[in-house]
Amino acid sequence: MTKISRRSFLKWASTIGALGLFGCSAGHRATRPRLNQARVAVVGGGFAGASAAKYLKLLAPELEVILVEQHAAYLSCPGSNEVIADLRPLDELRRGYGALSADRGIHVITAEARSVDADKRVVFLADGSSVRYDRLIMAPGIDFRWEAIDGYDEAASHLAPHAWKAGPQTTLLRRQLQAMPDGGVVLITAPPNPYRCPPGPYERASLIAHFLRRHKPRSKVLVLDAKTKFSKQALFLHGWKELYPGMVEWISAEKEGKIERVDAASRTVYTEFDEHHADVLNVIPPQKAGRLAHQARLTDESGWCPVDPLTFTSTQVPYIHVIGDACIATPMPKSAFAANSHAKVCAAAVIDLLQDREPGPPALINHCYSFLQPDYAISITGVYRYLQAEKQLEAVSTGETPMDGDRRKEAEHARSWQKAIAADAFG
Ligand SMILES: Cc1cc2nc3c(=O)[nH]c(=O)nc-3n(C[C@H](O)[C@H](O)[C@H](O)COP(=O)(O)OP(=O)(O)OC[C@H]3O[C@@H](n4cnc5c(N)ncnc54)[C@H](O)[C@@H]3O)c2cc1C
Incomplete structure (x- = not known):
């Protein structure tokens, strides 16, 4: 007869626990009543917001997730320099929200979010309706500092x-x-x-x-x-x-x-x-966090939103998380890759917090490609860990394409990455 040691049982038990966390067992779901009564609203359906909404549902299918995005379709900035250089049509960069609503069960609302009442935990929309939340994930991207260069305004x-x-x-x-x-x-x-x-x-x-x-x-x-x-x-x-x-x-x-x-x-x-x-x-x-972040008092004097990257919770307003370009997650750069990485950490942390569980310290990744011509690309990469005492991220490892690196291979990887990130966020 095979004997199971205490050690291998614990290992086995923790695997089952992990499966439960990822929402694979209906039995386990029944033990998480807080999740099936909770509602998370996400504002902004870019790489950060769309990824957060999707991963919330992947991790906890019973959670109600509402995604508020002002446009019916998203146009990705990655790839847009190729459009400018006449290498591809703009339409190739368009992503819809159909898969997130039909396949993932996310309630997608096409409307501009105008303001947030953080005390009542309500987001007010331009069409006069409102969305109540238990936790709010804000991912409004950037705005421009129109006043920064004399003569350069929106007109x-x-x-x-x-x-x-x-x-x-x-x-x-x-x-x-x-x-x-x-x-x-x-x-x-x-x-x-x-x-x-x-x-x-x-x-x-x-x-x-x-x-x-x-x-x-x-x-x-x-x-x-x-x-x-x-x-x-x-x-x-x-x-x-x-x-x-x-x-x-x-x-x-x-x-x-x-x-x-x-x-x-x-x-x-x-x-x-x-x-x-x-x-x-x-x-x-010059840039700053998207307009709604300022209205909701999530920004500091830098114009960006300070967060604790353990959970991406705002350090200024309770029950609100900020991810993507709008947040301060230094030393991570503001990129679609980083936004997607924040989203996954934030989604897992929100699920922990809704169940009064302490989120574990995250590790995050960024990898950015740049094309110099269609068959010539370079990249930079970084791995980041959470410093508990400082409540900040630290780069543990960084690197870039070596001088003698294969630029043609990098260009192939860059193209695959563009497809993969779009599928990961919007698919
Ligand atoms: C030319 C260019 C090339 C780039 N190339 C790369 C690359 O190769 N790799 C890479 O990793 N990154 C790249 N980036 C960076 C990348 O585009 C951003 O970092 C990324 O889009 C950030 O995602 P986000 O979700 O935070 O913001 P966004 O993508 O801007 O999404 C914000 C969303 O929020 C919505 N929104 C804002 N306010 C409201 C509101 N009040 N109500 C409702 N909806 C609202 C907006 O409509 C938008 O859809 C590039 C950027 C540029 C400009």
Whole structure:
């Protein structure tokens, strides 16, 4: 007869426990009455919010999950630099919410959330209705600091697009590139930290150079930076030299000083020490958390939302969690990969908290790819752990594509990742 040791029994028992936590046993579900009476509302159906809603339902199918998103479909920013460079249509970046409602049982409401009453635990929607919650997960993404650069407000962005939210701004920038004369200058202003997608402006410069090399080979791309260094810098500089010699120029804040003023009509940027005229001007303005986060008093003086990354609970307002670009999860960058990672940790923690259980310390991952041309990509990666005493994250391991790494393979992985993350969040 096989004897089961106490040790292997405990191991076996903990496996069953883990299965129960993931909602695989109907019997176990019956022992979690709080979950089948609880309601979690998620505001914002981007990579963060859609992933959170889906993983809440995967972990606890009996939980009521309501996702409030202002648009009927989502347009992904990852891939949008390829749209600008005419490498793919914008429609390929569109994701619907049908699978989340039909297959996952999430109640999706298409409406703008206008305000939150944190005392009564209610979200008020633009159509006059409201959503009560036991816990609220806020994932409103970013907004722009329109007041930060003199002359660059929302109206100016219709002349000099930011294209930092995918949609009409993306197609406007693409149209302007197509219409510009050969021999012209494309000027990109890169924002100060922190901002959405740290390597994004440099991927954009690369793919625009790729477009120009094919269609307007006497043209130039100038990146005027508010910073003195940037993500994957050595890899980008190496790639520009190799692929686009003399075509892409990066100007550090050390050389030019602050970007002081923009005249969108004449496409001119004034810095502390100089002025630059462009044929196509792409201003990526300084950023802050999405508007609703400010209304709900979730932001601090930085304009972003402080959280305890153990659970992504706001440190300012009870029963509200903030994930994705809107939260401060340093040293993680603001990326779709990171947003998806926050969402999973937050979903598991919310389920623990609803059952008065202490969530365990999380580990999070980020991995960001950037294309320099369609068959040439680089990436950066980081693993983060939770520091109990500081209530903060710390990078335990980071790395990037080695100088002699296989850029073609990275490009294949980047493409697979884009498909996988979309399926993980919206599928
Ligand atoms: C050009 C570019 C390229 C990028 N490439 C990559 C990449 O390769 N890899 C990567 O990991 N990341 C990339 N990113 C970053 C990535 O897009 C963001 O980090 C990610 O979208 C953050 O997800 P989020 O859910 O926090 O915000 P968002 O994706 O912005 O989603 C927020 C959602 O909330 C909704 N919303 C906001 N306010 C309300 C409200 N009041 N009521 C209802 N709904 C509301 C919005 O409509 C939106 O759908 C890129 C970004 C850019 C700009």
